[in-house]
Amino acid sequence: xxxxxxAFFNNSIANLQRLQTGLTDIQEQIATGRRIQRPSDDPxxxxxxxxYRQSVxxxxxxxxxxxxxxxxxxxxxxxxxxxxNLLQRARELTLQAANATQDQQTRGFIAEELRQSVLEALSLxxxxxxxxxxxxxxxxxxxxxxxxxxxxxxxxxxxxxxxVQVSASRQLADSDPGDAIFGRIREGNGQLLATSDxxxxxxxxxxxxxxxxxxxxxxxxxxxxxxxxxxxEVRDDGGVLVTSGSYTxxxxxxxxxxxxxxxxxxxxxxxxxxxxxxxxxxxSALTNLAIALENGTDNPASRATTDNSxxxxxxxxxxxxxxxxxxxxxxxxxxSVAETQLDINAGTKLVLQSSLADIEDLDYAAAISSLxxxxxxxxxxxxxxxRVQSLSLFNFL
Numbered sequence: 001x002x003x004x005x006x007a008f009f010n011n012s013i014a015n016l017q018r019l020q021t022g023l024t025d026i027q028e029q030i031a032t033g034r035r036i037q038r039p040s041d042d043p044x045x046x047x048x049x050x051x052y053r054q055s056v057x058x059x060x061x062x063x064x065x066x067x068x069x070x071x072x073x074x075x076x077x078x079x080x081x082x083x084x085n086l087l088q089r090a091r092e093l094t095l096q097a098a099n100a101t102q103d104q105q106t107r108g109f110i111a112e113e114l115r116q117s118v119l120e121a122l123s124l125x126x127x128x129x130x131x132x133x134x135x136x137x138x139x140x141x142x143x144x145x146x147x148x149x150x151x152x153x154x155x156x157x158x159x160x161x162x163x164v165q166v167s168a169s170r171q172l173a174d175s176d177p178g179d180a181i182f183g184r185i186r187e188g189n190g191q192l193l194a195t196s197d198x199x200x201x202x203x204x205x206x207x208x209x210x211x212x213x214x215x216x217x218x219x220x221x222x223x224x225x226x227x228x229x230x231x232x233e234v235r236d237d238g239g240v241l242v243t244s245g246s247y248t249x250x251x252x253x254x255x256x257x258x259x260x261x262x263x264x265x266x267x268x269x270x271x272x273x274x275x276x277x278x279x280x281x282x283x284s285a286l287t288n289l290a291i292a293l294e295n296g297t298d299n300p301a302s303r304a305t306t307d308n309s310x311x312x313x314x315x316x317x318x319x320x321x322x323x324x325x326x327x328x329x330x331x332x333x334x335x336s337v338a339e340t341q342l343d344i345n346a347g348t349k350l351v352l353q354s355s356l357a358d359i360e361d362l363d364y365a366a367a368i369s370s371l372x373x374x375x376x377x378x379x380x381x382x383x384x385x386x387r388v389q390s391l392s393l394f395n396f397l
Contacts, residue, residue, distance in 0.1 A: 052352050058168075059349045063342065065164040069174035070338040072129050076175060077331050079127045079135065083181075084324050086124070090117050090286060091317045097293055098310045104298050107306070111293035118286045122146055122153075125182045125283075136178030138162070145178040146283070151291070153283040155179045166341045172334060181327050183281040185319045187312065193275045194260050196308040202226070202267030203304040206260065207311065224253065224272040229265060264304060282320045289313030 096102065097110045125136055125146045133141035137157030145157045157178055163171040187193045194206040204226075221237040226247065233244035234255045243255040247266070252259045260274055292309030296302050 052355055056349055056352050059345050059352070062166055062168075063345050063349075066166040066172070066338050066341050066345065069164045069166065069172050070335065070342070072135065072174040073331055073335050073338065075127070075129055076135055077328065077335065079124050080181070080324055080328050080331070083121065083124045084321065084328070086117055086120055087282070087317055087321050087324065090114060091314065091321070094289060094310055094314045094317060098307065098314070104296060107293040107296060111290040114286050114290040114293070118283050118290070121182065121282055121286065122148060125178050135175050136181065138175075138177040138179075146182065148283070151284075151287045153281055153287075155183050155281070166338070167345065170337075170341065172337055172341070174334075176327055176331075179281075181324060182283070182320075184279050185282060185285065185316055185323060186277040187280050187285075187319070188275075188277045188315055190319055191277055192258065192260075193277050193312070195273050195275070195312065196305065197271040197273075198305060200267065200270040200272075200305065201301050202229075202270045203264040203300045204262050204266030204270055204272070205264050205304055205307045205311065206262050206272045220276070222255065222258065222274045224260075224262075224274070226266045226268055226270045228268055232266075267301075280316060282316070285313055285316035285320070289316075 093110045093113055097107050102110075126144055127135045129135055134143065134145055134157070136145045137143050139160035139162060140157045141162070143156050145155060147154050147156060155178060159177050159179065161173045161177060162175055163173045166172045196204065196206055206224075222242065223235050224232055225235070226232050227244075230247050231244070232247050232253065234242040234253070236242050236256075245253070247253075247262070249265070250261060250263050252261050258274060262272065266272075289309065289312075292306050292313070296306035
């Protein structure tokens with residue numbers, strides 16, 4: 001069969017190109033360390049690789065989410081540690097102010113420090129994270145949580161708690177709404193608030209920590225009025241007489257499931273009240289306490305009024321401390337979850353990367369051997385082509 005010169009050249013060049021392509025493929029594999037350079041090399045393995053890579057990228061995103069959540073939680077924990085120290089100091093000052101040896105001047109000094117505590121507490125409540133977002137605004141991370149107008153404080157965030165996805169089946173809250181920590185503080189003992197009338201002229205002091213209730217108590221306002229220095233009557237919110245009795249310093253006054261104690265010597269016409277605990281915020285509680293210390297005088301009736309305000313402020317501080325300690329416990333638990341999840345995600349990623357390596361990593365020994373074989377074949381083909389294409393009948397004449 002005759003083989004034309006053109007056909008010979010075409011076949012030879014095609015063979016050389018095939019060998020050159022094979023050599024290039026092996027060189028590319030060796031250069032990258034990957035057996036599969038393009039899906040056509042191994043379609044089934046390429047599809048599996050795509051799945052594995054997507055899983056690794058997803059885990060990387062979980063790791064970034066978890067690290068961000070951990071960072072915000074660490075910042076929140078440090079902020080609340082400082083806030084706890086502030087509350088403890090304010091409580092110490094309040095107990096100091098309650099001491100009978102304090103005069104109006106020293107109470108004024110205490111009031112000034114309490115006002116500074118208000119400013120510090122506001123600064124802590126308005127803490128920003130590393131991305132310049134507010135930590136305690138709920139979902140409204142671009143809105144300053146607390147603002148002040150005179151002695152009035154407003155929470156501008158919401159009750160939302162931002163969460164991030166840290167695994168396919170788990171979310172983690174990375175902050176708390178400020179109102180849940182700095183606000184919504186139940187006054188009094190958390191159930192009842194006992195207060196005195198600012199116009200009282202006696203030295204009676206009502207004790208919030210003595211106020212208690214029993215199941216079935218109807219939550220409404222009760223007024224305790226002294227009809228004599230040793231006699232009182234209790235009326236409900238509608239003015240209906242509930243009970244009356246004789247007063248002895250420090251004894252309990254009991255009515256409708258409520259028990260409360262009054263110490264000192266109330267004057268005729270002095271009034272006290274027992275209400276269901278309302279909510280306040282720590283800024284208002286500290287401010288009202290400072291105002292009471294500033295406005296008091298050294299006469300017995302004024303000191304009794306101040307002592308009632310001190311007791312109210314002290315109970316608010318105790319409620320605040322309980323609230324922040326509960327929050328810190330929850331934050332500690334979430335930090336533990338974040339740390340554990342980082343380890344879990346890292347382990348899962350390692351397994352996936354191992355599976356990826358099994359599929360796509362190159363066997364260097366086999367590849368180098370193949371490279372040598374392909375190089376030899378290409379060189380031989382090139383030499384053969386050179387020799388054959390130079391043959392002619394004129395060489396034999």
